[in-house]
Amino acid sequence: MNARRLTIAALFLLLTLCGCGRRGVDGASQEEERKEYRFGFDEDAFGSRDRLIANGETFFGMLGKMGVPSEVHYPILQACDSTFDVRKIRAGQTVVGYYDNSDSLCAGCPEYIVYHGDLINKTVFHCKDSIFVNSVQMPVDRDTLFTDVTITSSLWNDMLNAGASPLLILKLSDIYAWTVDFFGLQEGDRFRAVYGKTSCEGETISIDTIYLSAFSRGEKDLYAVMYNQGDGGNVYWNEKGESMRKAFLKAPLQFSRISSGFSYHRKHPISVKVKAHTGID
Numbered sequence: 001m002n003a004r005r006l007t008i009a010a011l012f013l014l015l016t017l018c019g020c021g022r023r024g025v026d027g028a029s030q031e032e033e034r035k036e037y038r039f040g041f042d043e044d045a046f047g048s049r050d051r052l053i054a055n056g057e058t059f060f061g062m063l064g065k066m067g068v069p070s071e072v073h074y075p076i077l078q079a080c081d082s083t084f085d086v087r088k089i090r091a092g093q094t095v096v097g098y099y100d101n102s103d104s105l106c107a108g109c110p111e112y113i114v115y116h117g118d119l120i121n122k123t124v125f126h127c128k129d130s131i132f133v134n135s136v137q138m139p140v141d142r143d144t145l146f147t148d149v150t151i152t153s154s155l156w157n158d159m160l161n162a163g164a165s166p167l168l169i170l171k172l173s174d175i176y177a178w179t180v181d182f183f184g185l186q187e188g189d190r191f192r193a194v195y196g197k198t199s200c201e202g203e204t205i206s207i208d209t210i211y212l213s214a215f216s217r218g219e220k221d222l223y224a225v226m227y228n229q230g231d232g233g234n235v236y237w238n239e240k241g242e243s244m245r246k247a248f249l250k251a252p253l254q255f256s257r258i259s260s261g262f263s264y265h266r267k268h269p270i271s272v273k274v275k276a277h278t279g280i281d
Contacts, residue, residue: 039114039124039136046098049106053093059086066097067109068127076125079133084115084123093117119200141199142208150190155182159191165204168195172213175224175236178246180215190216 053062060073068076080086097110113125124134147164149155159169172191173182193213198205215222224236224244234243 038138039112039122040134041098041112041124043098045101046111047101047103047106048096048098049110050094050096053089053091053095055091057089057091059089062089062095063113063127066095066113067099067107068113069109072109072127072131075131076127076133079125079131081133083133083135089115090117119203119205138200140205143197143199144194144211145197146192146194148190148192151185151187153187155185155189155191165197165207167204167207168193168210171195171207171210172215175210175213175244176215176222178244179222186217188217190214192216 049066051065057065059077060070063073063076064070077086094116096114096116097106098112098114099106099108099110109127111126111128113127115123115125117123120138120140122136122138124136126132126134145164147159147162147168149158149162149164151158155169156166159166172193176182191213193210195210195213196208198208209226210224211226213224215224223239225239226235227237228235234245236244238244
């Protein structure tokens with residue numbers, strides 16, 4: 001191993017040991033403190049029933065289907081005020097009603113309704129007595145992680161089997177777009193990366209930054225180091241200090257435009273013969 005490879009290997013080791021698995025400002029201790037009463041009440045004290053918002057369903061329609069009496073609809077709407085815009089209720093989102101535990105059918109008027117806008121943002125409606133509406137943000141975890149994936153079947157499947165998010169594939173494809181043909185990957189190709197991930201309640205929200213990565217094929221290693229000069233220009237550089245951005249893309253079609261799965265056996269669209277297909281269309 002020459003001096004350059006030794007330096008890169010040392011960087012991988014340093015970043016892995018110092019950063020991986022470390023949580024950010026919204027860490028485990030805060031999550032544990034808020035877990036039991038994440039919506040401001042003890043969920044275990046109630047029975048619950050959840051459903052998805054239907055196409056064309058209105059806010060009042062949602063309240064009615066959850067069992068809220070019509071005479072309470074307008075007071076809840078007034079309580080929304082600037083906290084929740086009822087016009088932005090979206091089909092397919094989850095809404096959960098919390099009912100008196102003595103009601104095994106979870107019928108009648110719920111004590112609380114929680115509208116899940118997305119992974120982070122929730123809206124809590126208190127539907128009895130003192131009616132109020134609260135906006136709640138779930139705690140977010142920020143981790144620095146390391147992944148090492150060798151392709152045996154497909155980059156997508158092997159990345160998932162290694163416990164990494166598919167979003168990491170898209171980030172890597174952006175970095176190596178000028179040097180690696182992601183539609184022509186081969187068995188034995190290897191990706192390593194130290195990266196930052198933002199998640200909420202175990203679900204990945206985003207892959208924020210790839211700090212250091214390496215693509216290996218046989219004895220050849222292609223390294224990429226993140227160094228943002230802050231001038232809006234190049235961000236990733238190889239071990240020689242050269243920009244990863246070149247004049248021409250290795251694979252002009254974006255890897256994120258996926259229409260068929262990666263496999264090693266697929267019918268050729270013209271010859272109709274089964275042959276190796278080592279990329280994604």
